[in-house]
Amino acid sequence: MVVTGDTETLAHLLRIRRSIRDFSAREVSAELVDAILDDARWAPSWSNTQPYKIAVASGDLKERLKAQLLARYDAATKLQRGGVLGKLAAFLTRSKALPDGDFDTRFEYPQELTPRRRATGFGLYSVLGIAREDSAARNRQMRRNFEFFGAPTVLFVFVRQELGAYSVLDAGIFLQSLMLAAQARGLGTCAEGALGTWAGPVREAFDVPSAYKLLCGLALGWPSDHVVNAYNPGRADVAEMLIPVKRG
Numbered sequence: 001m002v003v004t005g006d007t008e009t010l011a012h013l014l015r016i017r018r019s020i021r022d023f024s025a026r027e028v029s030a031e032l033v034d035a036i037l038d039d040a041r042w043a044p045s046w047s048n049t050q051p052y053k054i055a056v057a058s059g060d061l062k063e064r065l066k067a068q069l070l071a072r073y074d075a076a077t078k079l080q081r082g083g084v085l086g087k088l089a090a091f092l093t094r095s096k097a098l099p100d101g102d103f104d105t106r107f108e109y110p111q112e113l114t115p116r117r118r119a120t121g122f123g124l125y126s127v128l129g130i131a132r133e134d135s136a137a138r139n140r141q142m143r144r145n146f147e148f149f150g151a152p153t154v155l156f157v158f159v160r161q162e163l164g165a166y167s168v169l170d171a172g173i174f175l176q177s178l179m180l181a182a183q184a185r186g187l188g189t190c191a192e193g194a195l196g197t198w199a200g201p202v203r204e205a206f207d208v209p210s211a212y213k214l215l216c217g218l219a220l221g222w223p224s225d226h227v228v229n230a231y232n233p234g235r236a237d238v239a240e241m242l243i244p245v246k247r248g
């Protein structure tokens with residue numbers, strides 16, 4: 001049965017959800033996290049395989065993960081400055097700065113998508129008052145990823161790889177369902193691919209089955225009134241997305 005008003009509610013939720021990159025200190029109760037997961041579990045998936053698992057951290061555990069990830073991020077930043085020799089030394093000493101994620105989080109962007117990526121990045125820095133050439137400030141903002149942007153709760157999304165692109169697709173549908181379930185309750189989220197960079201600390205903290213691979217994280221909490229949360233990078237028009245019929 002279609003209830004009048006649902007269309008508006010969904011359209012509204014889809015449009016007002018934004019990535020939240022600053023959170024208030026207010027905790028998210030375990031009951032609320034459960035309620036969001038309980039909604040999101042109705043996401044569709046290939047043959048209903050639901051090929052994902054979620055690890056939830058808050059309180060002391062979240063703080064511990066934050067400290068461990070920040071230590072890795074800081075070491076990696078230092079490594080970048082150390083040039084080729086620094087990287088070689090890190091490789092030989094098996095430095096914790098080296099990414100140990102299950103998926104590569106750094107890739108060459110196709111030329112066609114690069115303008116969108118750059119516009120999104122520069123738009124974010126502009127809202128934050130960060131000049132393009134201010135690499136120190138950009139680095140500080142990047143570092144915020146590993147503080148989960150001050151969120152009281154962080155989720156880690158794992159997928160089985162055997163279904164190839166389709167399990168990742170399933171996890172993506174689940175993630176959006178989760179974000180909308182949170183949005184409907186006034187909570188804010190930020191999907192974080194950055195949290196796929198280092199899997200070690202997360203695997204040490206949780207009993208993750210070895211077949212499940214760390215895909216990304218998700219910061220979850222109550223949005224603060226920081227200006228960064230007003231950032232809306234917009235979207236391409238539908239016309240730009242549509243593939244035209246071949247002529248002739």
Ligand SMILES: Cc1cc2nc3c(=O)[nH]c(=O)nc-3n(C[C@H](O)[C@H](O)[C@H](O)COP(=O)(O)O)c2cc1C
Nearest residue numbers: 017018019120145190191192193194195216232233
């Ligand atoms: C899979 C995925 C990974 C993302 N990773 C990050 C991230 O590591 N750090 C970050 O600040 N934003 C991250 N984002 C947020 C995107 O930048 C954001 O969704 C996009 O710019 C559109 O903005 P909006 O979510 O506010 O509409 C990620 C989003 C997705 C879906």
